[in-house]
Amino acid sequence: MYNAQRNCVTSARVAQRRKVVAAVNRELEQRFGFRLVRIKDEEEVPPPPVEVVVEEEVKPRIPVRRPSDPRDRLVQRPVFLLSSVRSGSTLSRVILNSHSQIHSPHEMHFRRTQVIAYTTPVQQALEHFDLNERDLEHLLWDRMLHRELTMSGKSVLVEKTPSNVFVADRLATAWPKAKFIYLIRHPWSIAQSWHEGDPENRPLNKAIRHTLNYMEYLEKARNKRAGLTIRYEDLTSEPVKQTQLICEFLGLEWEPGMLEYGKKDHGDFKKGIGDWKEKIKTGTIQPGRPLPDISDVPVELRPMVERWGY
Numbered sequence: 001m002y003n004a005q006r007n008c009v010t011s012a013r014v015a016q017r018r019k020v021v022a023a024v025n026r027e028l029e030q031r032f033g034f035r036l037v038r039i040k041d042e043e044e045v046p047p048p049p050v051e052v053v054v055e056e057e058v059k060p061r062i063p064v065r066r067p068s069d070p071r072d073r074l075v076q077r078p079v080f081l082l083s084s085v086r087s088g089s090t091l092s093r094v095i096l097n098s099h100s101q102i103h104s105p106h107e108m109h110f111r112r113t114q115v116i117a118y119t120t121p122v123q124q125a126l127e128h129f130d131l132n133e134r135d136l137e138h139l140l141w142d143r144m145l146h147r148e149l150t151m152s153g154k155s156v157l158v159e160k161t162p163s164n165v166f167v168a169d170r171l172a173t174a175w176p177k178a179k180f181i182y183l184i185r186h187p188w189s190i191a192q193s194w195h196e197g198d199p200e201n202r203p204l205n206k207a208i209r210h211t212l213n214y215m216e217y218l219e220k221a222r223n224k225r226a227g228l229t230i231r232y233e234d235l236t237s238e239p240v241k242q243t244q245l246i247c248e249f250l251g252l253e254w255e256p257g258m259l260e261y262g263k264k265d266h267g268d269f270k271k272g273i274g275d276w277k278e279k280i281k282t283g284t285i286q287p288g289r290p291l292p293d294i295s296d297v298p299v300e301l302r303p304m305v306e307r308w309g310y
Helices: 002-032 089-097 120-128 133-152 162-174 187-196 204-224 232-237 239-250 299-307
Strands: 079-083 156-159 179-184 228-231
Touching (some): 089 156, 089 232, 089 239, 179 204, 228 232, 228 239
Parallel strands (some): 079 156, 179 228
């Protein structure tokens, strides 16, 4: 009973105090333009937690190795046609694919197919069999090539994905008996052609940087290992002579039907796995664009123009 009465008195006093404060603030606001506000005690802010940095263990780079046994390769002697983008690799593909013994499929892009050993037992098993993830990737890539070659019924496989220029060393390691054909084109023609494929998203300055990167890697590959170099402009102006050179390099008889690629089935021409423009769809070898004067070539491309003898 006593506590109830005491609580009622306290509540009445609080209410009365609030009324007084409100009345005072009204008067202050009317006369002087300010009011009284009670400042609450600042709450103590706890210090931020100390971040413990745990250094991740740097995993050693997985080595790229030659096959320990030749029987690890179903396709012993693949042929890799290395080139920049927009260099006539699709035209080369369909010409070669028209030969009775050469199978040249769409770009396979197998270098982006990767193997990851996620679990400890898998890693232990690989170690037991003296394999690593790169070895397994080579086995997978080789099987992809073998499947294509076997299904074609031919004897020689030519793979022409342009981005293979970035892994030329690895291809040579994975297939020690591989052969390489280097397809070059005037650097300014390459950059212009790539720009024209999508002018809005491929401005010329971007096209120059993008294609020059391919050219530089292609040039490194040419300087590092032997192979046959073919110029796109020569292939389109002297197709008989150039295809004879290719057949001789591959140890095959030349076939005139190679020049009539439009009479053979090479699959659909699709963007992303080869040329898709109307020119390639004509079924006949079309002349290349006229070679530019050196004064019209962007400065960035001139050293490559000189290296390639244009």
